[in-house]
Amino acid sequence: xxxxxxxxPIDVAALLAGVQGPERGGTCVFLGTVRGDDGVTxxxxxxxxxxxxxxxxxxxxxxxxxxxxxxxxxxxxxxxxPVGEASIAIAAAAPHRDGAFTACRYVIxxxxxxxxxxxxxLHADGTTTWVDPSGxxxxxxxxxx
Amino acid sequence: MPHVTxxxxxxxxxxxxxxxxxxxxxxxxxxxDVLAQVRESVPGARALPARPLAAVNLRQVKLDARVKDGDExxxxxxLSGG
Numbered sequence: 001x002x003x004x005x006x007x008x009p010i011d012v013a014a015l016l017a018g019v020q021g022p023e024r025g026g027t028c029v030f031l032g033t034v035r036g037d038d039g040v041t042x043x044x045x046x047x048x049x050x051x052x053x054x055x056x057x058x059x060x061x062x063x064x065x066x067x068x069x070x071x072x073x074x075x076x077x078x079x080x081x082p083v084g085e086a087s088i089a090i091a092a093a094a095p096h097r098d099g100a101f102t103a104c105r106y107v108i109x110x111x112x113x114x115x116x117x118x119x120x121x122l123h124a125d126g127t128t129t130w131v132d133p134s135g136x137x138x139x140x141x142x143x144x145x
Numbered sequence: 146m147p148h149v150t151x152x153x154x155x156x157x158x159x160x161x162x163x164x165x166x167x168x169x170x171x172x173x174x175x176x177x178d179v180l181a182q183v184r185e186s187v188p189g190a191r192a193l194p195a196r197p198l199a200a201v202n203l204r205q206v207k208l209d210a211r212v213k214d215g216d217e218x219x220x221x222x223x224l225s226g227g
Contacts, residue, residue: 032227047226048154048219051203076226088227108227116200116219117226118155130156131225 004056005049007079010089019071019093026097028104030090036083039124043131045078045087048116052076059110063092063103070094070103076117147172147214151183153190156222157197162189170212176201177208179218193220 002018012029020027034043056074063072074090081087088111092104112133119131146169153161161183168182176199183190198221199206205221212218 045226046155048152048200048221051200051219052226054203111227112224114205114224115226116154116221116224118222119225120155130222132223133225134223 002073002075004053004075005047006075006077008077010075010077010086012086012089012091015073015075015089015091016093018073019091021071021093023069024071024093024095024100026095026100027091027093028097028100029092030088030104030108031086032088032108033086034081034083037121040083040121041124042080042082042122043087044080044120044122044128045076046118046120047076047078051116055114055116056111059107059114062110063107066106067094067099067103070099072103072107074107074111076111076115078117080122146170147174147212149174149179149212149214149216149218151179152217152219154219154221157190157193157220160189160192161187163187174212175208176206176210176212176218179212180208180220183220197221198223 060072070092072092076088090104090107092100094100121129148167148169151166153164158164166187170179200219201216
């Protein structure tokens with residue numbers, strides 16, 4: 001079984017190997033990488049590990065139910081992720097491109113809604129900011145997504 | 146009396162000054178009741194919003210969900226994975 005939460009750079013080739021096969025002619029990969037907004041040097045990711053793993057299992061099972069011919073998997077990186085490196089990778093393969101794109105899109109949108117994972121931005125000046133996608137002010141500042 | 150374990154994450158763990166606490170609750174308690182009790186027993190938890198996201202036993206629930214002995218109640222800051 002795929003290890004969903006990792007503390008080292010994500011191995012995209014290994015994810016691809018987990019979904020590709022001779023019946024599946026379309027594969028797509030979504031990578032979310034850390035942006036260097038406003039002096040951000042890295043993002044520290046933390047998770048409610050047990051619930052995150054359970055939610056990922058649930059969302060991948062939902063994707064399997066909706067697109068039975070597709071294969072989808074993902075990895076989310078935790079700990080400090082420098083600007084430019086991937087915090088999440090989703091790989092989806094299906095017989096045709098439509099299925100691959102749709103299944104991949106479904107999973108990233110569910111991740112955003114449901115995965116109990118949190119970002120703390122680390123800034124060049126040594127300050128940190130918890131990211132609140134709801135747009136409310138949190139200690140230290142305001143950030144989108 | 147039933148006991149539940151309460152877990153704090155990310156910003157809420159910083160505000161509470163801890164990651165976990167264990168509290169006794171009445172048999173008919175809801176997540177809201179747990180939250181009220183946590184605010185009493187963990188001073189830093191008073192800084193949590195009035196209606197935080199919550200999960201019981203790894204599943205998101207509404208604040209009126211019932212809890213039972215041995216449950217794990219998690220208080221979750223706004224999710225920002227991905």
